[in-house]
Amino acid sequence: MKRTPQSIRFLINRYCSSSIVTLSIFSILVLLTIIISLRHPSVVSQSSLSSTKASTFLSDNEESLPELPRLAYLISGTKGDVGSLKRLLLAVYHPRNYYVLHLDNDALDSERLELAKYAKSEKVLREFRNVMVIGKANLVTEKGPTMIASTLHGIAILLKQAKWWDWFINLSASDYPLMPQDDILHIFSYLPRDLNFLEHTSNIGWKEFQRAKPIIIDPGLYHSKKSGVFWAKEKRSAPASFKLFTGSSWVVLTRPFLEFCIWGWDNLPRTLLMYYTNFVSSTEGYFHSVVCNHKDYQNTTVNHDLHYIRWDNPPKQHPMNLTIDHFNDMVHSGAPFARKFAKDDPVLDKIDKEVLRRSGNHFTPGGWCRGSHLDKDPCKVYGSPDAVVPTPNSKRLENLMMKLLESENFRSRQCK
Ligand SMILES: *[C@@H]1O[C@H](CO)[C@@H](O)[C@H](O)[C@H]1NC(C)=O
Ligand SMILES: *[C@@H]1O[C@H](CO)[C@@H](O)[C@H](O)[C@H]1NC(C)=O
Ligand SMILES: *[C@@H]1O[C@H](CO)[C@@H](O)[C@H](O)[C@H]1NC(C)=O
Numbered sequence: 001m002k003r004t005p006q007s008i009r010f011l012i013n014r015y016c017s018s019s020i021v022t023l024s025i026f027s028i029l030v031l032l033t034i035i036i037s038l039r040h041p042s043v044v045s046q047s048s049l050s051s052t053k054a055s056t057f058l059s060d061n062e063e064s065l066p067e068l069p070r071l072a073y074l075i076s077g078t079k080g081d082v083g084s085l086k087r088l089l090l091a092v093y094h095p096r097n098y099y100v101l102h103l104d105n106d107a108l109d110s111e112r113l114e115l116a117k118y119a120k121s122e123k124v125l126r127e128f129r130n131v132m133v134i135g136k137a138n139l140v141t142e143k144g145p146t147m148i149a150s151t152l153h154g155i156a157i158l159l160k161q162a163k164w165w166d167w168f169i170n171l172s173a174s175d176y177p178l179m180p181q182d183d184i185l186h187i188f189s190y191l192p193r194d195l196n197f198l199e200h201t202s203n204i205g206w207k208e209f210q211r212a213k214p215i216i217i218d219p220g221l222y223h224s225k226k227s228g229v230f231w232a233k234e235k236r237s238a239p240a241s242f243k244l245f246t247g248s249s250w251v252v253l254t255r256p257f258l259e260f261c262i263w264g265w266d267n268l269p270r271t272l273l274m275y276y277t278n279f280v281s282s283t284e285g286y287f288h289s290v291v292c293n294h295k296d297y298q299n300t301t302v303n304h305d306l307h308y309i310r311w312d313n314p315p316k317q318h319p320m321n322l323t324i325d326h327f328n329d330m331v332h333s334g335a336p337f338a339r340k341f342a343k344d345d346p347v348l349d350k351i352d353k354e355v356l357r358r359s360g361n362h363f364t365p366g367g368w369c370r371g372s373h374l375d376k377d378p379c380k381v382y383g384s385p386d387a388v389v390p391t392p393n394s395k396r397l398e399n400l401m402m403k404l405l406e407s408e409n410f411r412s413r414q415c416k
Helices: 008-019 025-039 054-058 082-092 109-121 123-128 146-161 181-188 206-212 255-263 268-276 286-292 324-332 346-356 393-405
Strands: 071-077 098-103 131-133 167-172 175-177 196-201 214-217 230-235 246-254 337-339
Touching: 008 393, 071 082, 071 146, 071 181, 082 098, 082 109, 082 175, 082 346, 098 109, 098 146, 109 123, 109 131, 146 167, 146 255, 146 268, 167 255, 167 337, 175 346, 181 393, 196 286, 206 214, 246 255, 246 286, 255 268, 255 286, 268 286, 324 346, 324 393
Parallel strands: 071 098, 071 167, 098 131
Antiparallel strands: 167 246, 175 337, 196 246, 214 230
């Protein structure tokens, strides 16, 4: 399948035209003309455009395709996860992207070493040098702020070590992709580079009592052995100087927003980080509250975490383990990722075979793999990382994006 202009483009044009409010009337008119001519190319007479740049912009040839983005992944695991981490890395690997792998403090040094050795010895990874393994582990307490600290650490490494990327994506060893990277890169190339995907709501309901009011202390901040968080007897009241938002811990965030969080030239991300130090499950609220409490970012949210996740009814602490029974439903959801999977569950083999077309210890094939499809591993011979060949799966992601960006779902669900 060749990269071709997507219908999603028209929706994006609408997004752009509605977000640029400060433009002069004149530039709005120019913009509108371009949008209208894009939607109805036949309306514009050929002669008026043939001598201008706009004609190449209108044609359906390759030059008119938008630039491909780069993605930066943080993949975290714990003791016993080396096998799943390797498998996940092979499944989501693409030479355009960057990957930081983190095994927390519970994992053995030998496991960390094994992972680092693997990243150093694998021929393709060595060639593209885009996989980093964090050598010094962070202690991560479930529900504690050490979790968000570890994520911020990974982001900081990606900001410092990787040249450029557009979106940050957070995965764990029990996640798995539902489409090749080529499809994700292709569809994301149509998106404005300032969209932050995170499922969020300010209707914190039961969480106000169970999450916002209790005060916890995470011993992971100052001890070297893992234990649970302490619960203080006192309760605190809801904050007055900012509004709390909560949602899914799985996020796809833009580089500009994360620079804002990490560099902290505005005090909001820092103040909230301190507030969340004593908050239960800070990863379900930190980025959500920062993004929604700042005027520069609140209009950039898309209320979805781009994961397929199933919860029991009523929800338990962890989501359901996905199995073969969920295969059709998860693939048709159009979500690029799903969780959570038990280690080497048979459904992962089905995903490898039917959607990723990946076998054994090989990479998910993409346009960068030049070996013949008869070869066992077509990515042994590789070409340009910029060659992206979408599969029919990209249509599912396109449909999901179209749904999320439609006006009734998009603006009306931002920071509400
Ligand atoms: C990031 O990924 C980990 C999985 O290792 C998850 O537990 C955490 O809550 C995620 N989200 C954030 C915002 O750190
Ligand atoms: C964000 O959107 C709201 C509502 O559409 C609008 O009033 C506001 O000016 C926008 N903010 C920015 C910074 O564009
Ligand atoms: C889900 O899978 C994990 C292994 O990853 C297992 O420990 C757990 O018991 C499973 N949960 C259920 C409800 O089957």
